[in-house]
């Protein structure tokens with residue numbers, strides 16, 4: 431058996447088309463959503479992702495601005511940039527690209543954001559709403575990567591309700607919020623949130639109908655850990671050494687051998703990363719729509 435490869439590109443394109451219609455409708459009301467990004471330092475991976483976010487925004491006719499601070503920027507500089515975004519009337523939503531260089535308190539910086547402009551869904555208020563919101567429509571932005579994984583599954587016809595999902599990784603941006611999202615009413619998955627201290631990771635993951643790997647450890651999930659036919663979402667993205675073409679190879683958390691066992695597999699690149707970007711734009715468009723009500 432060889433896994434069906436899930437195309438992040440195709441699914442993101444489908445969502446972009448829907449968002450484009452919503453942006454056009456907003457334009458008819460004289461509302462023009464605008465995205466902003468804050469990046470501190472010049473980590474090449476961050477530069478590549480932030481560039482991608484601006485390209486996507488442009489494609490949808492969403493204006494965007496970027497503030498890039500040098501790696502030596504002080505906490506006061508970062509705070510000032512966030513406060514400027516908060517008070518700018520024309521900015522609908524923004525992201526603080528993570529990780530911030532060492533020395534900055536990420537949690538404190540995320541907390542400075544206006545939660546209504548949080549395009550990543552990572553402000554403690556919005557995470558709190560996710561904890562509280564077991565059912566019904568959430569009026570707050572969802573964390574972009576977890577939302578992207580759920581959309582990718584749903585739009586690929588991968589059933590989640592009643593299924594056993596193993597989320598490997600307990601990080602703030604993916605694992606922890608994904609566990610909450612997957613167990614909401616309407617999604618209805620049963621979740622095991624595994625991590626580096628999980629005793630028998632092989633047996634734990636092998637029970638799962640759906641596996642989400644979000645550890646940043648290349649090749650951590652191997653074929654022997656995957657139940658035949660399971661759907662495997664690879665959220666890991668690690669840059670390998672720069673190759674002869676001058677580009678770094680991107681590697682996921684999932685070993686290529688998994689393709690021989692899994693029923694579905696999201697690739698790296700071309701998988702969840704593209705979903706993250708589009709769900710961030712979803713949060714911006716939704717915030718702009720909210721401002722019209």
Ligand SMILES: Nc1nc(=O)c2c([nH]1)NC[C@@H]1CN(c3ccc(C(=O)N[C@@H](CCC(=O)O)C(=O)O)cc3)C=[N+]21
Pocket residue numbers: 475478479482525526527528529550574575667680698699700701702703704706707
């Ligand atoms: N505040 C914040 N929000 C984030 O959403 C956030 C973050 N910080 N820090 C880092 C991670 C990582 N992340 C990715 C986004 C796009 C791709 C992506 O577009 N990947 C392409 C390839 C891009 C490339 O070539 O580098 C793909 O997988 O096909 C990957 C990873 C967002 N993150």
